[in-house]
Amino acid sequence: MKNITILADSNIASLNDFFNDATLGQLAEHRVKIITVAGRDIDAALLARVQPDVLLIRSVTKVDEALLVDNNSVQFVGSATIGTDHVDQDYLASRNITFANAAGCSKHSVAQYVLTAVFTLRPQYWQQSASLTLGIIGLGNIGGTLAQYAYDLGWQVLGYDPLLPTSKTNNASLEQVLSQSDVISLHVPLTNEKNASNPKGSDYPTRHLINAAALAMMPADTMLINSARGPVIEESALKADIERTERQVVLDVFEHEPQIAVSLLSKLAIATPHIAGYTLEGKLRGTQIIYDALCEKLSIPPTQSMSNLLPLNMFLWSELKSYPDRLPKFYDIMQDDTSLRNKAVDGQVNGADFDGLRRDYHLRREWQF
Ligand SMILES: NC(=O)C1=CN([C@@H]2O[C@H](COP(=O)(O)OP(=O)(O)OC[C@H]3O[C@@H](n4cnc5c(N)ncnc54)[C@H](O)[C@@H]3O)[C@@H](O)[C@H]2O)C=CC1
């Protein structure tokens, strides 16, 4: 009998359903011990004290040499998120620690968040006669899924992704997307510039991709939505741009998250606390993917499935398309906006309140496409 100690972010959905003696121990007779902590409280001292075999995180735990320097037990790190900018994967590889993330887990959730924001601010786009051009920057799982909805709605898509081949959707330069779209939605990972001190960086870095020069290319009535990572937009440039243009801007992510200055918040058309991916399906899929990866690492067959845990889903995209006035029933994004704004005190939303909204979030349901 081998004990497996798992240190996990308490914000991971259905941890105990996926990681227990039955789901991990059947063949290998593992006994599973789970220790849960808030993601931001997972630090080097805890890793050194607990010496877990497995570390399960979400996006708020930075995993790097500083975290693991006094730990010699971790063999597997799973992040139940799409984004991986918080994980130094080269360092994990150098320690022979297996890493898995949950690619694509919430692609429909985030795409549906974007559609909800667009239709909430511009309900006229429901009409087939409204010819909308949607600009999508980053055409991976989320951007590609959003494009499918856009085509289903009869919209034009201008897409930019320099790391993918040209296609029907990957059809424009960055300048064209910025200057010719009615709505622009960002779906890139957060990456830094490749240079001598960062040889693993990107030839197409996304940190501050949307800076003053990019914003200047966008017509004033172009809506901008960021549900990717905060630092993709240079916040100071965005504030100046909104003051100048009164642009409609929707942010789910923030450059200085989890703190948000009211000087920014007050300028936004919609602001939400990094919950674009927070559907029951999106979060469970995230857990399922890292559970499956851990089973592979342990050479045991997965025996738990999110389909055992999901209640009936009544939310059909086809229904919403036929009855657009039902949007608030599908997702009332303004409730999330109000909850965030209500947390503002002394010129800012503080990090604990931002994290609290996310911890206590009532998970939405994904609409069936
Ligand atoms: N707000 C939220 O709750 C959530 C946010 N995210 C964020 O969304 C990001 C995107 O997610 P996915 O689409 O699933 O990732 P993905 O990896 O499937 O796609 C990202 C795409 O961006 C492209 N890309 C990279 N650099 C680019 C650049 N400079 N310009 C244009 N395109 C570029 C890549 O080639 C790739 O096709 C994640 O990395 C994560 O940070 C993901 C889930 C939930």
Ligand SMILES: O=C(O)C(=O)[C@H](O)COP(=O)(O)O
């Ligand atoms: O998957 C991602 O990437 C995200 O941004 C998550 O949806 C949010 O992750 P947490 O902040 O809940 O860890």
